């Protein structure tokens with residue numbers, strides 16, 4: 444039991460006050476609120492949405508994409524793969540993109556992040572507003588250097604990711620914004636969509652020419668490549684690269700997709716844009732919130748510093764993932780029921796969800812369920828990542844997960860490694876937005 448009786452307050456409230464109360468608690472005191480729900484009302488029905496809080500139900504729902512759909516993404520993201528529930532387009536494009544984001548790149552991606560992160564911090568000279576300059580700046584540099592969306596001011600990339608993320612994930616009926624604010628976010632999203640589309644068209648044209656030239660050179664060198672191929676085959680090919688030698692967009696353009704695969708150039712462009720949108724604001728939020736949690740607690744800071752010094756980053760990375768259980772980028776993902784469905788059939792909390800209901804699938808609550816982890820309320824970095832839902836779960840699990848899993852901890856590590864790192868602000872300033880906006884840090888620049 445928790446000290447505050449959220450359910451009693453909820454039950455006593457007028458209908459029109461119920462969800463605003465719930466929404467506020469999820470923002471400001473999610474852990475005790477979710478704890479009471481898991482114990483007493485694991486599926487909470489409010490007039491606006493239904494909350495699902497137990498680990499097993501969360502995992503169950505996220506594996507039924509045809510029933511618990513991403514319908515609400517459709518008006519926000521056009522025809523991007525993420526708006527498709529269990530169909531050919533989604534599976535085809537996610538698979539293609541997984542191949543392009545070759546998982547063997549991960550160590551090299553981490554090296555690149557380390558370099559770019561260090562450069563930004565070194566240049567800052569001991570004092571930085573971390574959100575814009577670093578939390579967004581580092582993933583923006585990755586979007587240019589690894590994904591290949593180059594030849595553009597990184598500030599534009601940041602702007603495009605920000606408004607797309609804002610409109611797609613924080614501008615729905617359950618976000619309780621005024622009509623004016625809702626319209627403003629939609630208008631900004633329309634603006635950046637136009638700019639991004641124009642940029643991608645030019646990028647694809649420019650990179651296609653470069654790829655064609657490279658192919659010609661490759662063709663002329665065919666006999667030599669065949670000989671090398673034979674040697675690789677006989678002696679086993681090892682990935683000996685020590686740096687990334689191409690970009691994701693170049694790979695996409697260098698690949699020939701037979702007509703039957705159905706991946707025309709327009710779909711290629713849309714997916715290139717998706718890389719950028721997915722990468723920047725999500726990473727920025729996770730990194731800023733993890734840093735804040737570490738800097739606020741001297742014991743945790745000491746533990747993190749000691750781990751950050753080690754060559755093997757596993758211990759440090761686990762600390763970061765544990766912080767993000769407490770401060771994830773969102774306490775839930777949202778779905779719409781396409782048909783009536785009984786959640787937790789045969790269990791005491793069995794609940795009928797009607798078709799059309801918006802369901803907040805409370806992934807943060809699931810990470811504090813004792814089904815997921817023993818002693819879930821304790822800070823313990825030694826937990827399996829299989830029950831960590833920071834990258835979602837199931838059918839729509841994050842496509843950039845393996846990149847995020849090095850990008851986020853390495854960015855946090857580089858900050859924690861700075862001598863006498865400290866926060867100059869008491870907390871992150873969100874500037875009335877869902878994402879961190881300002882957070883000033885300083886360190887000894889000796």
Ligand code: HEM
Nearest residue numbers: 525718721722725726729776834835839841842843846847
């Ligand atoms: C690094 C670059 C990233 C890319 C390219 C990317 C891309 C994507 C894509 C395409 C999806 C949809 C997958 C699908 O519908 O099947 C997705 C889902 C998701 N991503 Fe990422 N992402 C990135 C980073 C991140 C980060 C840093 C976070 C948070 C820490 C994150 C959190 C999520 C979550 C929670 C979902 C699931 C949404 C849902 O279930 O509705 N992503 N991502």
